[in-house]
Amino acid sequence: xxxxxxFSIIAHVDHGKSTLADRILEMTGAVASRDMRAQxxxxxxxxxxxxxxxxxxxxRLAYKSKDGREFALxxxxxxxxxxxxxxxxxxxxxxxxxxxxxxxxxxxxxxxLANAYLALHHDLVLIPVINKIDLVSADVEAALDQLEHIxxxxxxxxxxxxxxxxxxxxxxxxxxxxxxxxxxxxxxxPLKALLFDSWYDNYRGVVVxxxxxDGVLKTGEAITFMGLQADYEVEELGYLTPxxxxxxxxxxxxxxxxxxxxxxxxxxxxxxxITHRNRPAEIALPGFEEAKPMVxxxxxxxxxxxxxxxxxxxxxxxxxxxxxxxEPESSVALxxxxxxxxxxxxxxxxxxxxxxxxxxxxxxxxxxxxxxRVTTRAGETLDIRTPSQLPDPQNIASIAEPMIDAMILTPDxxxxxxxxxxxxxxxxxxxxxxxxxxxxxLQYLLPLNEVVFDFFNQLKSVSQGYASLDYELAxxxxxxxxxxxxxxxxxxxxxxxxxxxxxxxxxxxxxxxxRMRKSIPRQQYxxxxxxxxxxxxxxxxxxxxxxxxxxAKLYGGDYTRKMKVLEKQKAGKKRMRTVGKVDIPQxxxxxxxxxK
Amino acid sequence: xxxSKAGLYVHFPFCRRKCPYCHFYSIPVEPAVDRSxxxxxxxxxxxxxGRVASGPGFETGGSSLEFExxxxxxxxxxxxxxxxxxxxxxxxxxxxxxxxVEFTLEANPSDGANDDVFRGWIRxxxxxxxxxxxxxxxxxxxxxxRSSTAARTEAxxxxxxxxxxxxxxxxxxxxxxxxxxxxxxxxxxxxRTLRPDHVSLYFLENVEGLPFERTLxxxxxxxxxxxxxxxxxxxxxxxxxxRRYEISNFARPGRECLHNLKYWxxxxxxxxxxxxxxxxGAKRWTNIADFGKWREGAAGSVPAAETVNLDPDTxxxxxxxxxxxxxxxxxxxxxxxxxxxxxxDRFRPEIAGLEDEGLxxxxxxxxxxxxxxxxxxxxxxxxxxx
Numbered sequence: 001x002x003x004x005x006x007f008s009i010i011a012h013v014d015h016g017k018s019t020l021a022d023r024i025l026e027m028t029g030a031v032a033s034r035d036m037r038a039q040x041x042x043x044x045x046x047x048x049x050x051x052x053x054x055x056x057x058x059x060r061l062a063y064k065s066k067d068g069r070e071f072a073l074x075x076x077x078x079x080x081x082x083x084x085x086x087x088x089x090x091x092x093x094x095x096x097x098x099x100x101x102x103x104x105x106x107x108x109x110x111x112x113l114a115n116a117y118l119a120l121h122h123d124l125v126l127i128p129v130i131n132k133i134d135l136v137s138a139d140v141e142a143a144l145d146q147l148e149h150i151x152x153x154x155x156x157x158x159x160x161x162x163x164x165x166x167x168x169x170x171x172x173x174x175x176x177x178x179x180x181x182x183x184x185x186x187x188x189x190p191l192k193a194l195l196f197d198s199w200y201d202n203y204r205g206v207v208v209x210x211x212x213x214d215g216v217l218k219t220g221e222a223i224t225f226m227g228l229q230a231d232y233e234v235e236e237l238g239y240l241t242p243x244x245x246x247x248x249x250x251x252x253x254x255x256x257x258x259x260x261x262x263x264x265x266x267x268x269x270x271x272x273x274i275t276h277r278n279r280p281a282e283i284a285l286p287g288f289e290e291a292k293p294m295v296x297x298x299x300x301x302x303x304x305x306x307x308x309x310x311x312x313x314x315x316x317x318x319x320x321x322x323x324x325x326x327e328p329e330s331s332v333a334l335x336x337x338x339x340x341x342x343x344x345x346x347x348x349x350x351x352x353x354x355x356x357x358x359x360x361x362x363x364x365x366x367x368x369x370x371x372x373r374v375t376t377r378a379g380e381t382l383d384i385r386t387p388s389q390l391p392d393p394q395n396i397a398s399i400a401e402p403m404i405d406a407m408i409l410t411p412d413x414x415x416x417x418x419x420x421x422x423x424x425x426x427x428x429x430x431x432x433x434x435x436x437x438x439x440x441x442l443q444y445l446l447p448l449n450e451v452v453f454d455f456f457n458q459l460k461s462v463s464q465g466y467a468s469l470d471y472e473l474a475x476x477x478x479x480x481x482x483x484x485x486x487x488x489x490x491x492x493x494x495x496x497x498x499x500x501x502x503x504x505x506x507x508x509x510x511x512x513x514x515r516m517r518k519s520i521p522r523q524q525y526x527x528x529x530x531x532x533x534x535x536x537x538x539x540x541x542x543x544x545x546x547x548x549x550x551x552a553k554l555y556g557g558d559y560t561r562k563m564k565v566l567e568k569q570k571a572g573k574k575r576m577r578t579v580g581k582v583d584i585p586q587x588x589x590x591x592x593x594x595x596k
Numbered sequence: 597x598x599x600s601k602a603g604l605y606v607h608f609p610f611c612r613r614k615c616p617y618c619h620f621y622s623i624p625v626e627p628a629v630d631r632s633x634x635x636x637x638x639x640x641x642x643x644x645x646g647r648v649a650s651g652p653g654f655e656t657g658g659s660s661l662e663f664e665x666x667x668x669x670x671x672x673x674x675x676x677x678x679x680x681x682x683x684x685x686x687x688x689x690x691x692x693x694x695x696x697v698e699f700t701l702e703a704n705p706s707d708g709a710n711d712d713v714f715r716g717w718i719r720x721x722x723x724x725x726x727x728x729x730x731x732x733x734x735x736x737x738x739x740x741x742r743s744s745t746a747a748r749t750e751a752x753x754x755x756x757x758x759x760x761x762x763x764x765x766x767x768x769x770x771x772x773x774x775x776x777x778x779x780x781x782x783x784x785x786x787x788r789t790l791r792p793d794h795v796s797l798y799f800l801e802n803v804e805g806l807p808f809e810r811t812l813x814x815x816x817x818x819x820x821x822x823x824x825x826x827x828x829x830x831x832x833x834x835x836x837x838x839r840r841y842e843i844s845n846f847a848r849p850g851r852e853c854l855h856n857l858k859y860w861x862x863x864x865x866x867x868x869x870x871x872x873x874x875x876x877g878a879k880r881w882t883n884i885a886d887f888g889k890w891r892e893g894a895a896g897s898v899p900a901a902e903t904v905n906l907d908p909d910t911x912x913x914x915x916x917x918x919x920x921x922x923x924x925x926x927x928x929x930x931x932x933x934x935x936x937x938x939x940x941d942r943f944r945p946e947i948a949g950l951e952d953e954g955l956x957x958x959x960x961x962x963x964x965x966x967x968x969x970x971x972x973x974x975x976x977x978x979x980x981x982x
Contacts, residue, residue, distance in 0.1 A: 544820070547819070547820060549974040550843055550971055550974050553798055553844065554859060555859050555873075556859055556874070557867075557902075559918070562914075563913065563914060563917065565974060566977050566978045569978040570978045
């Protein structure tokens with residue numbers, strides 16, 4: 001067997017990670033040039049469209065070094081967006097080294113730093129790659145300075161390359177074999193294989209991706225998932241190129257896939273250890289913390305979509321994305337639906353888009369919320385994922401909200417605007433540091449609920465796109481939080497309620513109803529929008545009834561057009577929900593996201 | 597064979613100049629020097645009429661269709677000489693079963709007309725003039741880009757009446773930028789003094805791509821103010837004996853436009869000329885809006901901008917949408933006779949819901965939208981025809 005190197009590519013989003021992966025695949029002949037398309041490892045339609053990696057992929061590459069030795073390189077791609085950082089950490093657990101890609105025109109950004117820390121935490125060898133050196137705007141010196149000062153890696157270790165043109169990509173592969181150590185591990189020891197990814201294949205069922213740490217795994221063997229204490233038999237194993245290639249064994253140090261007749265994805269728990277049934281390992285590998293949903297929202301069927309369609313689609317989608325959560329939810333105004341939990345806002349958007357595109361559903365989404373921890377007077381602790389579940393205020397002893405540790409990297413000229421934004425979002429400064437003469441690192445403790453309402457876009461907007469953000473869940477903190485209710489024609493609509501800080505409630509209530517007025521079209525009847533705090537009205541807006549919707553004449557040639565107008569009017573209603581007699585469009589449910 | 601009474605529309609595709617808000621097909625010409633072009637148009641119309649007459653639906657000895665209304669619209673058909681109109685009508689009657697009980701000619705008052713012209717039109721058989729006044733306020737007319745003045749329009753209407761034109765219709769527009777309660781009063785007052793037999797009152801439509809789009813963007817019109825103006829005018833018309841019979845049309849009883857009623861009653865019509873639409877049997881088509889291409893094809897086949905083969909269900913829905921524009925509504929008995937089902941049965945739950953909200957009335961064998969809800973008939977129809 002050829003010597004092995006297991007490595008990942010990590011980077012801030014858009015720094016060229018997938019392009020580098022493409023180039024490496026191409027140069028090692030894993031993918032023939034004629035089959036080459038951009039973002040080869042991004043197989044999801046959405047990944048290609050958005051130009052992002054959502055799901056990590058892996059490929060084994062045959063590489064012949066300059067001195068003529070043959071290697072098996074396992075490249076494990078990672079997602080770049082902060083929502084999917086848990087995937088990065090899983091991928092890293094299967095590697096001995098990582099390429100840290102930095103865009104020469106952007107320099108070090110928040111996720112560069114976060115991912116570098118993550119890799120160092122896993123004791124990986126880091127190879128810095130300054131990418132996009134072909135760009136006119138490339139500032140290699142600045143990037144190298146930042147590498148030294150911010151990340152703390154020596155500039156002498158860095159390779160300068162362009163994944164786009166292929167310049168110096170061979171040097172990168174040479175560095176991989178020279179600097180990254182071969183995997184350790186004892187082929188003779190009892191089997192320990194780390195399950196680091198899994199997905200559902202429509203033809204094969206559950207496929208798991210493993211890194212064999214010790215021992216040898218063979219086709220036909222009886223295996224045990226140590227965490228779950230479930231037994232299976234290996235039907236097939238092999239490696240991915242990214243296409244699957246069947247093998248008979250996977251030995252210590254190797255990365256590959258295993259198919260073992262596992263019926264549901266929940267049985268293939270990421271981080272579990274696979275061992276032999278007849279010669280089990282004594283201690284399982286440390287595994288991972290489970291990815292916890294951070295953002296919740298309601299998904300309700302709209303238009304012709306039935307609740308059964310939504311249920312079936314969620315079940316199917318979950319087979320491929322075990323990181324989102326859902327439970328039935330019932331709302332007076334919206335009927336039956338599901339409360340879903342996501343890793344972040346992008347993840348929420350992606351799940352919704354996949355449900356609509358891949359399953360043809362029409363959905364109504366409610367505003368995102370976070371998980372609140374409520375202690376009742378009776379001493380019970382409740383997890384509240386939707387404001388409407390909040391118990392009667394009289395029964396609440398305290399409400400705690402999730403806080404995040406946010407790290408923001410920005411050029412110093414935007415610091416004023418960013419601090420103002422953070423203060424407005426109830427941020428608590430932990431650190432403000434000039435890490436280079438013109439770059440500032442900010443660390444803030446922020447309530448997550450302030451971040452889900454359009455924080456990221458605001459940050460980008462006040463910094464003209466230059467500030468970058470990374471965050472992780474920190475703790476729960478008690479605070480004076482209140483429920484703000486919205487009434488439409490004096491009827492409370494549960495799904496429009498929000499939990500806000502007491503001091504912000506008035507301004508927020510006013511802004512919310514005003515924003516909603518703009519997103520609800522005039523109707524046949526006058527519509528009253530009210531915001532209420534504990535039953536007391538604090539703001540009101542009125543939408544006057546419309547008085548005409550016919551403009552056009554109807555003469556000889558106008559019938560087709562007329563019928564189209566009527567069809568359009570009907571279609572427009574599809575995404576609306578009727579509460580009482582009021583048609584509420586999707587935008588009104590998300591009006592909260594538009595409040596600055 | 598039972599004959600059905602159809603309408604005949606003829607499109608005259610020339611104007612002196614294009615009005616910036618108008619989306620009808622026309623070419624700007626100077627008729628004094630462009631008589632030959634009008635001649636070409638006349639030849640084309642006759643060729644097209646001849647071809648249609650020898651086509652399906654017409655070949656049986658006793659024709660299945662009879663045209664009882666003739667409507668020459670445009671464009672500005674009043675640019676054609678009265679003699680041309682007379683000859684056209686005679687020549688059409690040679691080719692088609694045309695016995696019009698109503699013959700409408702659209703006229704632009706800004707072009708003026710002397711008594712001879714009016715008498716010429718009357719001799720040609722014109723029974724009805726549809727006069728594009730739009731407004732009786734000079735400021736508003738200027739904003740619209742009309743070259744006429746209120747005084748000219750008034751004089752035109754007086755002369756027409758004096759010359760003995762049987763029925764006079766006036767087209768007006770609500771929702772014009774710059775309209776004030778005061779300017780609108782002038783328009784209503786003019787109707788009061790001039791006593792036309794018929795008024796069409798439409799809201800100004802913002803059609804994408806027209807020069808007027810910019811005017812409207814710079815001077816947006818308040819919807820509510822436009823509706824207020826419309827309703828005030830409608831009230832005034834009714835006190836003048838002009839009964840509303842369609843969303844936007846008012847007439848002295850007996851002076852409703854029979855030709856336009858055919859569109860709303862979903863009766864057959866034939867349209868000749870570029871951009872003209874026809875609906876015969878289960879087929880509806882619209883001629884190409886291109887004078888040259890239309891003329892080339894007139895004798896053989898005119899390229900269609902749109903051809904629709906109407907399945908019974910679509911036809912029935914269209915008939916409902918059209919018929920409910922009328923104050924009289926739809927006679928369910930005759931509807932069922934034509935389309936094979938009773939809307940009161942087919943749309944029972946929708947009708948019940950709309951009735952509860954006072955948006956539709958089902959009384960006896962008639963289904964109608966109450967007059968005060970006609971302006972929101974689109975939402976009513978989209979709920980009814982779900």
